[in-house]
Structures are given as C-alpha cells and as structure tokens.
Amino acid sequence: MKAKTLLGPALGLLLLAGTFTACGRDRAPSKAGAAKWTIGVSQCNLGEPWRVQMNQDIRNAAREHPEIEVVYKDAQNDSLRQTSQIEEYISAGVDLIIVSPKEAAPLTAPVAAACRKGIPVIVLDRRVLGDEYTCFIGADNVRIGKAAGEWIVKRLGGRGRIVELEGLMTSTPGQDRHTGFREGIKDGGLEIVFEADMKWLEPDARREMESALARFPKIDLVYAHNDPGAHGAYLAAQAAGREKDILFVGIDGLPHEGQVYVKQGILAASFEYPTGGREAVETALRILKGETVDKEITLDSRVFTPDNVAAGGEVLKGN
Ligand code: FRU
Numbered sequence: 001m002k003a004k005t006l007l008g009p010a011l012g013l014l015l016l017a018g019t020f021t022a023c024g025r026d027r028a029p030s031k032a033g034a035a036k037w038t039i040g041v042s043q044c045n046l047g048e049p050w051r052v053q054m055n056q057d058i059r060n061a062a063r064e065h066p067e068i069e070v071v072y073k074d075a076q077n078d079s080l081r082q083t084s085q086i087e088e089y090i091s092a093g094v095d096l097i098i099v100s101p102k103e104a105a106p107l108t109a110p111v112a113a114a115c116r117k118g119i120p121v122i123v124l125d126r127r128v129l130g131d132e133y134t135c136f137i138g139a140d141n142v143r144i145g146k147a148a149g150e151w152i153v154k155r156l157g158g159r160g161r162i163v164e165l166e167g168l169m170t171s172t173p174g175q176d177r178h179t180g181f182r183e184g185i186k187d188g189g190l191e192i193v194f195e196a197d198m199k200w201l202e203p204d205a206r207r208e209m210e211s212a213l214a215r216f217p218k219i220d221l222v223y224a225h226n227d228p229g230a231h232g233a234y235l236a237a238q239a240a241g242r243e244k245d246i247l248f249v250g251i252d253g254l255p256h257e258g259q260v261y262v263k264q265g266i267l268a269a270s271f272e273y274p275t276g277g278r279e280a281v282e283t284a285l286r287i288l289k290g291e292t293v294d295k296e297i298t299l300d301s302r303v304f305t306p307d308n309v310a311a312g313g314e315v316l317k318g319n
Pocket of ligand 1: 048050051125126167171173200225226227228251252273
C-alpha cells in the first residue's frame with residue numbers, strides 16, 4: 001500500500017508524487033487511480049454513550065463518501081491496547097489515522113511514529129503531547145470549564161459549597177475543564193469542599209459522591225466534567241434522599257443523554273461537547289486529497305438549561 005522511499009531514480013518520482021510536511025502526506029495516494037482510501041479509527045473506549053455517538057457521527061459522514069473505507073478499533077479504555085492499535089494501523093499501511101486517545105502521554109509516541117512514516121493523523125477530542133500530528137479537532141475545554149464556572153457563580157448568587165468530580169486527569173479534557181472552571185469561579189465566593197477524579201465513569205462518580213455526602217451535610221452543587229459523572233452523583237444523592245437540595249451540572253449535552261437529564265430536571269445545566277466525528281471525516285478527505293488543513297480546528301459549544309433546552313440551547317458567548 002505504501003510508496004517506499006528508494007534513493008536514486010525513485011526520489012524524483014516521490015517528489016512528484018507527494019508533498020513533504022512535518023506530519024502529513026509524504027506519499028502518493030495508495031491504490032493509485034482507485035476510488036478508495038482506508039482510514040483507521042482508534043476509539044479509546046465504547047463504554048460511554050458519547051464515544052458511541054462519535055463513531056456513529058464518523059460512520060454517517062463516511063457513508064456520504066464512497067471513496068473512503070473506515071475501519072474501527074476499540075481500545076477498551078486501555079492506553080497500551082490503544083498504542084498497539086496505532087502500531088497495527090502503521091503496519092497495515094492505512095492512508096490516514098483518526099485517534100481519540102485515552103491519555104495524552106502514552107499515545108504521543110505512537111502518533112508521532114505514524115506521522116514519521118508519512119501517515120497523517122487526526123487527533124480527536126483528547127490531545128497528545130507536543131505537535132507531531134497532522135491536525136487536532138475538538139471543542140475548547142478550558143472555555144467550556146470557564147463558562148460552566150461563570151454560569152454556576154451566577155446561578156448560586158456567588159455563594160455555595162461545591163463538589164467537583166473530575167474527568168481522568170491524565171487526559172487533557174479533564175485538566176482543561178478543571179483549569180477553566182477554577183478560572184471561571186475565581187471572583188465568586190464559592191467553596192470547593194470536595195474534589196475527586198472519577199475518570200469519566202458514572203460508577204466512580206457515584207462512589208465519590210457517596211463519600212462527599214457522608215462528609216458534608218451541606219452541598220449546594222456538583223460540577224462534574226461529564227454528564228455520566230453528574231448523573232452518577234445525582235443517583236448517590238437520590239439514594240441519600242438529598243437530590244432536591246443539590247444542583248447538578250455536567251458536560252457533553254448529547255440529545256439522548258445530557259439534554260434528556262436537563263428536561264427531566266436531573267441536571268441544572270449541561271454544556272455541549274461536540275464529538276467532532278463529521279469534521280474529522282471532512283478534514284480527513286481534504287488531507288487525503290492533498291489539501292493543507294489547519295493544525296487546530298476548534299468546535300463551538302452550547303449550554304442547555306431547563307429554560308432553553310427545548311429551543312436547542314444557547315451558543316456559548318465568544319463563539
Ligand atoms: C467519553 C468522555 C466524554 C467526555 C470526553 C472527554 O469517554 O468521557 O464524556 O466529554 O470523553 O474526552
């Protein structure tokens with residue numbers, strides 16, 4: 001599948017066939033003349049509705065382009081497994097890789113290795129370290145965290161006891177949603193009474209919230225880095241008979257998850273985190289056709305509250 005570098009006469013051909021970039025296409029399209037490119041997707045897990053939706057968004061967009069074939073691998077929330085998947089895609093000689101990494105550090109080297117082999121890599125939603133990839137696509141998590149913080153300060157009138165349930169802090173959205181949130185609340189008088197890493201997982205969030213409830217007789221609001229986390233916290237509060245005394249705020253805003261929780265009165269707000277699946281396919285096609293794409297593609301976000309959810313939410317200010 002790959003045009004291999006042969007020094008001498010082949011070098012001229014290679015120069016004609018492709019462009020050289022730090023991390024992008026440096027070879028002719030494989031299956032020359034044929035209508036098909038192969039894209040390998042490595043999804044960090046499929047245990048959460050948001051990731052199932054991302055793959056679905058990729059599938060829906062890809063269906064409109066018969067010139068690409070997309071293959072999928074599920075890393076089952078294991079960075080080592082995901083590393084092997086990237087290596088397998090490199091050996092198979094796919095034309096482009098889309099990866100949504102579990103954690104930044106462990107996935108950095110395999111992504112860089114693919115780039116060095118001339119396989120373009122689109123990093124989706126969670127980042128790797130450094131800049132050895134072709135393009136990053138995702139919403140701005142610092143901004144979402146900050147908007148959530150500002151919204152919460154306003155909603156509580158500047159006073160309240162907060163529980164922060166963090167996404168995996170070795171993944172960049174967890175770090176950014178935390179940093180942004182702390183920035184957003186810095187001028188309010190809120191007190192963070194409990195903070196724990198629930199690793200994006202609803203059962204972990206529920207367990208952490210049980211500890212928070214046991215320790216603190218008064219909690220005003222839970223800020224969870226994703227909607228499953230906020231829902232887990234709600235279930236813990238409900239089991240303790242305290243769900244009506246506490247507000248719950250999450251992130252993701254899926255139509256069939258966060259938005260439903262808002263409509264049901266379980267969440268006071270959910271901030272949208274778009275999957276970027278469609279944008280990844282469209283960007284992949286541009287790269288495969290030899291176009292130059294931006295290194296960073298930032299997606300917009302909205303907030304859903306009981307007041308605006310029926311009307312489709314409200315775009316975050318500054319978008
Ligand atoms: C799913 C998920 C989402 C979250 C995203 C962050 O694995 O936890 O809920 O918004 O990952 O990368």
